[in-house]
Each structure stands twice: as structure tokens, then as C-alpha cells.
Amino acid sequence: MIDSRAAVVSVHDAGVGAAFGELAGFRTELYRCLPRRGDVLFELCDAVLCAEGPVTTLVGLSLTAEHRRGHGALYDGLASGRVDVTRLRQAVTSVSVPRDHAGRIVLAVDVSAWLRPDAPTSPDRSYCHVSARGKGQAQMIPGWPYSFVAALEPGRTSWTGLLDAQRLRPGDDTTAVTAGQVRDVLERLKRAGHWRAGDPPVLVVCDAGYDLPRLAHLLTDQQVEVLGRLRSDRTFRFPPPPPRRRDGGPGRDVGRPRKHGPTFKLPDPATHPEPETTTVTVTDRYGLARADGWTRLSPLLARRDGWKHHTGPLPTIPGSIIRLTVERLPGTRTPKPVWLWHSHPSLDPTSMNRLWQAFLRRFDLEHTFRFLKHTLGWTRPRTRSPEQADRWTWLILAAHTQLRLARHHTHDLRRPWEKPPTHPHPLTPNRVRRGFPYLHRKTTHPTRAPKPTRPGPGRPPGTRNHHPATHHPIGTG
Numbered sequence: 154m155i156d157s158r159a160a161v162v163s164v165h166d167a168g169v170g171a172a173f174g175e176l177a178g179f180r181t182e183l184y185r186c187l188p189r190r191g192d193v194l195f196e197l198c199d200a201v202l203c204a205e206g207p208v209t210t211l212v213g214l215s216l217t218a219e220h221r222r223g224h225g226a227l228y229d230g231l232a233s234g235r236v237d238v239t240r241l242r243q244a245v246t247s248v249s250v251p252r253d254h255a256g257r258i259v260l261a262v263d264v265s266a267w268l269r270p271d272a273p274t275s276p277d278r279s280y281c282h283v284s285a286r287g288k289g290q291a292q293m294i295p296g297w298p299y300s301f302v303a304a305l306e307p308g309r310t311s312w313t314g315l316l317d318a319q320r321l322r323p324g325d326d327t328t329a330v331t332a333g334q335v336r337d338v339l340e341r342l343k344r345a346g347h348w349r350a351g352d353p354p355v356l357v358v359c360d361a362g363y364d365l366p367r368l369a370h371l372l373t374d375q376q377v378e379v380l381g382r383l384r385s386d387r388t389f390r391f392p393p394p395p396p397r398r399r400d401g402g403p404g405r406d407v408g409r410p411r412k413h414g415p416t417f418k419l420p421d422p423a424t425h426p427e428p429e430t431t432t433v434t435v436t437d438r439y440g441l442a443r444a445d446g447w448t449r450l451s452p453l454l455a456r457r458d459g460w461k462h463h464t465g466p467l468p469t470i471p472g473s474i475i476r477l478t479v480e481r482l483p484g485t486r487t488p489k490p491v492w493l494w495h496s497h498p499s500l501d502p503t504s505m506n507r508l509w510q511a512f513l514r515r516f517d518l519e520h521t522f523r524f525l526k527h528t529l530g531w532t533r534p535r536t537r538s539p540e541q542a543d544r545w546t547w548l549i550l551a552a553h554t555q556l557r558l559a560r561h562h563t564h565d566l567r568r569p570w571e572k573p574p575t576h577p578h579p580l581t582p583n584r585v586r587r588g589f590p591y592l593h594r595k596t597t598h599p600t601r602a603p604k605p606t607r608p609g610p611g612r613p614p615g616t617r618n619h620h621p622a623t624h625h626p627i628g629t630g
Contacts, residue, residue, distance in 0.1 A: 176558040177597045179248055183551050184599040186241040190234030192600040193226045198548045201529055202555060203590040208530025219593065222603045231534070231541045241547055242317060245554050246341040251306040251314050257353040259305040259511050260338065261313065261518045262331050263360060264321065265525075267532045267542060268296035277539045279323045297542055300327065302334050303518050305358070305511070311520040311581050312557060315550050316341075320543060328364045328459055332371035339375055354378050356508075358515045366452050366470040367459050369496035379496040380508055387492070389417040389450040389474065417450055417474070419492050428476075432502045439488075440480030444509050446500040448473045471498040477509050524582050525549055556585045563588030 187194045200214040208214065211231075215224040253259050266281035272295075280293040298321040304314035316338050321330060335357055342348045348355065357372070359365070359381040369379040391414035418424045428445035436442050454460055454467040475493040482488045495508055525531040531549045536542045560580055566588045567573065 175248055176555060176562075179244060179554065179558060180597045181599055182244040183241070186237045186244060188235050188237055190226075190230040192603075193220075193222050193230035194234050194236070194544070194548060195600050196220045196222065197227060197230060198552050198555075199593065201549065201552045202586060203593055207528045208533055211530075211534040219590075226603075231536065231544055234544060236544050236547050238543070238547060241551065242337075243341055243344070245550060246316050246338065246347075247345040248314075248554060248558060250304050250316075250342065250345075250347045251312075253305075253307045253507075253511065255353065255507070257356060258342065258348060259356045259358060259514065260316070260335065261303050261305050261358050261515045262300065262335065262363075263515075263518050263522075264298050264300050264327065264362075265522045266294070266296045266298045267546075268294050269535075270295050272535070272537070275537055275539065277320070277322050279321065297321075297539055299546060300330055300334060301518070301522075302331075302338050303521060305514045305517060307514070310517060310579070311524070312560070312579070313517050313521045314557060315521065315553055318546050318550055320539060320546075326459060327362075328368050329371065331359070331363065332368055335372060335377065336375060339377065348376075352376075356380060356511060358512055360515060364459050365494045365496075366454070366472065369472070370468060370470055379494075380512060381494055382512065383419065383474075383492040383494050385419050385490070385492060387419050387452070389419075389452055391415045391417060392449050392451070392471070412469075413451070413453070417447065419474075430500050430502055430505055432506055434506060436479075439482065442477065442479045442509075444505055445476045445478075446473060446505050448500050449498050450474050470496075472496050473498060473500045475500075475505060475509055521553070521582075525553065528583055528586065529553065553582070556582050556589065559589060559592055560585045562592055 183198070184191055184195050196219055197214060199219040200217040201208055203219045204214060204217050212224050212227065214220055215222070215227045220227065250258060266283065268281060268283070269275055269278060272278070277297065278295045279298055281296040281298050283292045283294050300319050300321055301315065302317040304316060306312055306314075317334050319330060319334055321327065339348065339355060342355075354376045355378070357368070357377050357379050359368070359379075361382045361384055363381055365379055365381045365383070368381075372379065393411040393414045396411075415426075416424055426447070429448055430444075430446040432444045434442045434444070449471050450473065451469050451471050454470075456463065456467070460467060473495040475495065477491040477493065479488045491509075493509060493512055529549050529552060531546065534541075534545055536545060560582075563580065563585050565574070565580055565584055
């Protein structure tokens with residue numbers, strides 16, 4: 154039994170000057186990634202960053218001072234513009250990538266849906282799983298599901314580094330698409346110099362819904378480890394015992410050798426031997442957190458779902474299982490054991506503690522999805538074609554990357570009724586976005602000035618040449 158206490162780890166970032174230069178360089182590269190209708194698309198991204206309050210309508214962004222063109226150009230940019238996604242993917246990956254306290258890159262993968270139930274003529278819609286409050290209240294709603302890959306930061310934070318997004322088409326295998334995404338992200342990380350030979354393997358963290366052993370099998374040739382949550386009804390097998398002759402001596406006996414050993418059923422405690430590794434951690438949020446680990450466990454595969462078209466005999470994929478139990482949960486919920494599967498067949502107390510804490514950090518990606526949808530307005534536009542949705546999605550990813558690079562240069566512009574933070578934590582994405590208009594004037598503006606035209610209805614004269622006010626906000630911290 155090992156007692157350890159959770160520690161709060163701070164994020165080590167580059168200096169202020171280096172980060173500001175990184176932000177300016179990313180904005181210049183972003184403009185180069187827009188070969189068609191680049192001016193309007195770039196200013197549309199700036200309008201998302203500098204708009205007052207959450208983005209509720211797409212046409213409302215044309216009234217911001219940063220968008221110097223009319224609403225017709227805005228719609229034309231999304232309809233006829235072009236985003237060089239290959240180059241923009243490399244630009245997003247080339248900026249600073251967060252790491253954990255051990256210097257390892259931790260990637261989180263998940264799927265978030267852009268629901269379009271009232272667009273029956275829009276192509277490539279799929280049924281998206283949407284959770285609701287209450288047991289058994291999940292629904293299947295038509296929409297465009299997107300698979301995201303993000304780099305996680307250590308400690309309790311709402312920041313993640315979005316590195317890739319890909320729309321899932323009807324009939325796509327989510328596990329196979331995710332494996333391809335992770336493979337591409339790793340190649341871009343190598344080209345950018347963020348991962349070199351000899352560095353710790355990249356940890357890929359995902360929630361239930363993925364075929365974890367198959368994901369690890371598809372990424373066997375990569376320096377990655379897979380960690381994810383298991384359903385509580387899964388069954389695994391220990392390795393077979395060493396072969397012996399009928400007389401009790403060593404060596405192979407007559408007959409077929411055993412392929413699997415004893416059964417390990419997650420819902421049946423009678424099949425659980427004594428854990429090989431056990432740790433107890435004291436946490437502020439969950440009380441005592443106990444982790445029990447078993448190693449060299451393989452799932453019993455069958456030729457269905459993703460393994461239906463597998464050629465040759467089904468592989469044996471050994472791994473480790475972690476059972477995490479906590480003393481309490483926020484609210485009145487009763488805690489239940491959480492089962493985790495790790496692709497490495499061995500465990501030690503230190504690595505086991507890091508693994509389940511890294512899995513808890515995966516939920517930071519949920520905060521990012523909420524920020525993209527509720528504040529930046531990712532799913533607000535009613536685009537007709539999925540290609541327009543892809544352009545808008547990558548503009549939102551570029552906007553989020555700029556906020557992450559600018560978080561050390563903006564002040565906390567608190568409202569008079571807001572209390573100052575009790576701890577000197579980094580600003581949240583929403584607080585950074587509130588101060589981004591004052592930083593926008595100091596960054597690069599590669600776009601060309603629009604042609605002089607008369608103001609349209611609903612737009613007062615002089616709005617296109619208007620610049621944000623330079624007064625000092627109330628309650629700056």
C-alpha cells in the first residue's frame with residue numbers, strides 16, 4: 154500500500170516576449186492558409202475573437218469593428234472561400250504544445266456533434282449520440298460529428314491545445330479515423346520538433362465509446378500508449394500458465410496448448426485476484442482515491458464490429474487494467490468504480506497514479522467543447538453544405554489557438570460586480586477573449602483594406618473605419 158498526495162503542478166510556458174512573437178507569427182501564417190477570400194475569412198476570425206459577448210448569429214459578426222466588410226462578403230467567404238487545411242494543421246501543431254509535469258505529451262481524443270436536425274437537404278449528416286440529464290435519456294439526432302485531437306495540460310484548468318479536427322462521414326469507423334488522426338498529429342509534432350527520438354511515448358487518452366485494444370493495435374508502429382475508460386461489463390483473460398507434461402514435469406504436453414488463462418470479469422468480484430499494485434491518494438475533490446492494478450490482461454476478441462474484416466488470426470493484445478474508486482463525488486451522487494485500460498502490459502505505483510490523473514484531465518476537453526459552442530459560436534451558423542462547416546470549424550480552431558497564445562498578455566478585465574480570483578491561476582479562455590480586442594491592435598494585420606462603398610441598411614456611416622475604443626476598462630486586475 155502506497156500513500157501519495159496529489160500535487161498541483163504549474164504550467165511552464167515561454168516568456169512573454171516569445172509568446173507574443175509566436176502569436177504574431179501564427180496570425181501571419183493563418184493568413185497564408187487562406188488562398189481564396191482570405192481577407193474576409195481572416196477578419197471573420199478576428200470578429201469571433203473581438204465580438205462583445207458570446208457569438209449568437211453569424212451575420213452579427215459583420216457589425217464588429219474588426220470585420221471591415223459587409224455581410225454579403227461574410228457569407229461569400231464561407232461559401233466560396235478556401236482554407237488550406239493541410240498547411241493550417243501544421244501551423245496549429247507548430248506552436249507551443251503543452252506537456253505534463255514529466256515532459257510527456259498527452260493527447261485527448263473525443264467526438265463532438267454539430268447538430269442539424271432541421272436541415273434534411275444537407276448532405277453527409279449522421280445520427281449523433283447526445284446525452285441528456287437522467288438515466289436512459291440519450292438521443293440520436295442528425296448532425297455532423299467531428300473528431301477532435303487536443304493536447305492536455307497538467308493541473309486543473311480549462312485550457313487545451315486543439316491540434317486537429319475531422320468531420321466523420323456516414324459509415325466511418327470512429328476508431329480507424331481516430332487512429333489516422335493521431336498518426337498524422339504525431340508526424341506533424343515530429344516535423345515541428347516537439348517530439349524526438351528518445352522522448353517519452355505520447356499518451357493518448359479517450360473515454361468509453363472507443364475500441365481501445367483495436368486503437369492500440371492500429372498504432373502499434375507508433376511511439377504511443379493508449380489509455381481509456383472501459384464499460385463495466387467487459388471480460389478479459391490472463392495469460393495461460395506454462396505448459397507441463399502429464400507427469401508434472403516442465404515442457405509441452407500432448408495436445409493443443411492453452412491460448413488464454415483464467416477469466417477476469419469486471420462486474421464479477423469473484424474473478425478478481427489480489428491486485429498486483431495498489432495506491433491511495435488524498436485529493437481535495439474526491440477524498441481518498443484508491444487505484445488497484447492488474448497486468449498482462451488481454452481482451453477476448455471476436456470477428457465482429459471492427460474485427461470483422463481482419464485477415465489472419467485475431468491478435469492477442471496484452472495490457473493493464475486499473476480500478477479507480479473514490480470516497481465521494483461532487484453533489485449527492487454515489488461513487489462507482491471506474492475501470493481503465495492501458496496498452497502497456499506492466500504497471501508500477503508511480504506510473505499508475507499518473508495514468509488515472511491523466512484520465513481525469515481528459516474532461517478538460519469538455520470545457521473546450523462548451524467554450525467553442527457557447528462562446529465562440531461554433532455550432533451557431535446554419536451552413537448548408539458540410540464544406541462550409543469545415544471552413545468555419547477551422548476558423549474556430551485558429552481563433553482558439555490565438556487565445557491560447559495570448560493568455561499571458563491580456564489583463565483580467567473584471568466587471569464591477571465580479572470578485573477577484575482567490576488564487577493566481579491563469580485566466581480562463583473567456584477572460585482572455587474579453588481582453589483580446591485591446592491586444593488586437595498590437596498584432597499583425599495582413600489583410601488588405603476593403604474597397605470604399607456606401608454603408609448598407611442597419612450599418613451606421615463610418616462603421617467600417619471604426620476602431621475599438623482606447624478607454625481603460627473598469628476593474629482591471
